[in-house]
Amino acid sequence: MSNHISKILASYKGDRGYMDLVLALTLYVIPSLVLLGALAFLATRNQTNKAKLPPSPPRLPIIGNLLELGDKPHKSLAKLAKIYGPLMSLRIGQVTTVVISSASLAKEVLQNHDLIFSNRSVPQAANILDHTEFCLGFLPVGPLWRKLRRACNSHIFTPRKLDANQELRRKKVQELLAHVQEHCLVGKAVDIGQAAFRTTFNALSNTIFSVDLIDSSSGTSYRTFIRGVMDELGKPNLSDYFPVLRYFDIQGLRSRTENHAAKLIGILERIVDERLQSRRMEGYVLKNDMLETLLSLSEEDSDMMDNNLIKHLLLDLFLAGSDTTTSTIEWAMTELLRNPRILRKAREELKQTIGSGNSVQESDIAGLPYLQAIIKETLRLHPPAPFLLPREAREEVELCGFTIPEGAQVLVNAWAIGREQSIWDDPDSFVPERFVGSNIDVKGQNFELIPFGAGRRICPGLPLANRILPLMLGSLLHSFCWKVEDGVIPENLDMEERFGFTLEKAQPLRAIPIQP
Template sequence: MIMNNIIIFAIFPSLLFIHLLIKWLCKTTHKKLPPSPPKLPVLGNLHQLGLFPHRSLCSLAQRYGPLMLLRFGSRPTLIVSSPDAASEIMKTHDIIFSNRPRMSIADRLLYEGKDVSTAPYGEYWRQMKSICVVHLLSNKRVRSFGAEREEEVAMFIGKIRESCSFSLPVNLSEMLATLTNDVTCRVAFGKKYSAGSEGGREFQGLLGELMSLLGVFNVGDFIPWLAWVNRINGLEARVKKVAKEFDKFLDAIVEQHICSLKRESNGDGSVRGEDHKNNLVDVLLAIQKDNVTGVAIDRESIKALILDVFAAGTDTTYRVLEWAMSELLRNPRVMKKLQNEARGIARGKTSIAEADLQEMHYLKALIKETLRLYPPFPLLVPRESTQDVNIKGYDIAAGTLVFTNAWAIGRDPSMWDEPEEFRPERFLNSSIDFKGHDFQLIPFGAGRRGCPGIQFAITTNELVLANLVHKFDWALPGGARAEDLDMSQSTTIVRKVPLLAVAIPNS
């Protein structure tokens, strides 16, 4: 009897292991997973990303389909490359895919997910999104800053006109970057931080470094045991330095506004009302003080939201303008058609105001076409599934990383006629828009995690482009032909070389 018990105890672990193994194998074999390219040990499919991940993943999708399951190091990753698959993720199962994965660099730079773009899905994120939609980036708020935008665009046009006196080409890339930064600074802070202003050089440098770091691939997020590499290559030190210096800069800004609001407060101690034209820091401080939303926010939340405005609103806005002007210079027919519309709308006025933009249908079509070919975030901001789900017949496990290839969707030949051609006319008699309802054009994402700042960005884009083509004719330096314009890109949707052009006043 004792011997039998000893035998049972001896073989029980083995029997249990075999039982669990069979159960796991049965469970695994019944799962239908999306197609996957071959992968390497440790790396998985990371080696297949190349210098242009959106292009590489588009090529893989053409072979393996619009839903692919890759492995980036230790992380299962779903690649979405068609409008109907994107609709499944961002509409049908939007709640399941509304979480953001934790990325160490973004966490460090964006206050550990206290901003709206990277915050985990939950009550805090809902509160921050509500503040953005209702108080910071509502249509009413965006319109309230029309005078600031028009003033900045007028100064921008004046600087270009000065260059015409010397017949010198202007660096549109540099000037557009400065313009969008100045507009965002005035809206967010109430003052500019241009390179020549007090604190401007510091701010410009910090913002450039921040955007650079947010675009860095961090191997430690996908292969955790290689995280030590960042200490060797200096990446960890760079992130730590920028996070500390940017926090110090923003902290000083917030403190200045607190002092200013105290001096300007009403006699009863309440902060100025909503009708007063506040900059965004003032608005957030009013929300914090009066709890007008029922949401308690601290100083870190304020700094994180303001940082979001710059990270999403400055760099991406000027990139769209840069590519739009690039395509206009490369397509004289399109340039002429837009100029005719702008000059017809202006009807002899010195400039085009925001009130005129509603009638500029070709301009709106041109911006849609630019966003189709050059989405600011070609793979959008990644999502993460929070539970097991079935997508188009495939089983997707909880914790799967999701990248939606907006660049590939915008160039899908089954969706678009001659997809590589720049033809704004395709949108003139089309209801397709970029606001998250039409999944063949989703440069700003869609669903709960869609970008809340679309109106802010598009209004600036329209006003700048309308005045650039209204006030000037344009040519390439040295009499270069339009077809010779260098359109090459760096590792993301960024021009590899600055855009230079000669402006010829239209008067």
């Protein structure tokens, strides 16, 4: 057993978050839980013997398969799935976890049994500022969830609303190009992730508030807040795996998450309060933005929307919208720099369709199939949320002859599905051509490509992502040629991932823009 533990620990040696986990296990948890854990283990064993759970790796006493997660759980579980199958069960502490690693099984969970698996497994670090009581992403399916979902689908992400804000997004992208042009003139590398974050965040803040929240001095702070929340939520937390620890914060994850989120939600509260005061003033002219829509909804029907719901909904939009878009743009640019042939082909399509000297418009996207294929291929290899958002079984259900117990956590490994060898030829290579002429899209109907999820809990911001991603990437490619910083061979660009709630590059991409 000691050799088994040593081997597992060696797989993520040096990762601070996971070494903190091991330290907490050693100093606090195991000594105090030996007796309780042993009793729970025996009780669980007796229960699970009665139910035919999916295949599972061997488990250690008390902690089960906890150490098997490693520092990159999406990869660790994908490897285990090759041994134990695409429907696999783990015992993580005292929590039964079922891992889905194939498109066909994802369809079973996200479509055929969507209602049974529609609730969320909520990480304890998210229980901050009462957010999980109002958070669209974590709420169970019920009246409040339906209310927020209806607000998104009927008042925020409708085609009419998105069309109305089209010029705003174009303006933010033009500002991005001006920023890149400044670097181009002096031959200076651009931090692609930082530039993409500023553009995405300001596009969101203008859509929501009609103002830029990021200026030259505040961009790093906002990204630190959001990245901090996503990093902490993505770390393994003993409080999630041992119910007896549910009300404790041994690793400090919840307090750090709250610290980051409180700063952001404080800014949002101030802006909402200022708008409310302005609306009470005589002669106030309504703005054409999301906040105005939500406040009007609140005034018309307080049962539909109130100021507290607005605050938490806006926090969700900023957290989810800015981080995922930034990650996708950075990964796409990295893959293109590593594959000069694909980069040239993309630029040629843009030149032929848009024309030299013209800017990319959202109306052009439908006529750029290769650009769309590049984005799909990026999302296949680098899904922003590798496990989507964890689900939870509302009741016991049979799946492919196995029993999924009520309350089991269900992880859909979108990262593994995107590399499923039975579906994709040469799955680890970046080949956008696989999507040219293909009907596969990311709208939740093709389960081999589900970066935004599927079913009733598909990402509500998908319609906006389908516009901003090709607009931003296409503009960067059409307006500039690109090369990596001096001394770096394109094929050797660092592709290391940084695991969190979203999957970022471990090392920021810096690339030098060149005038065509």
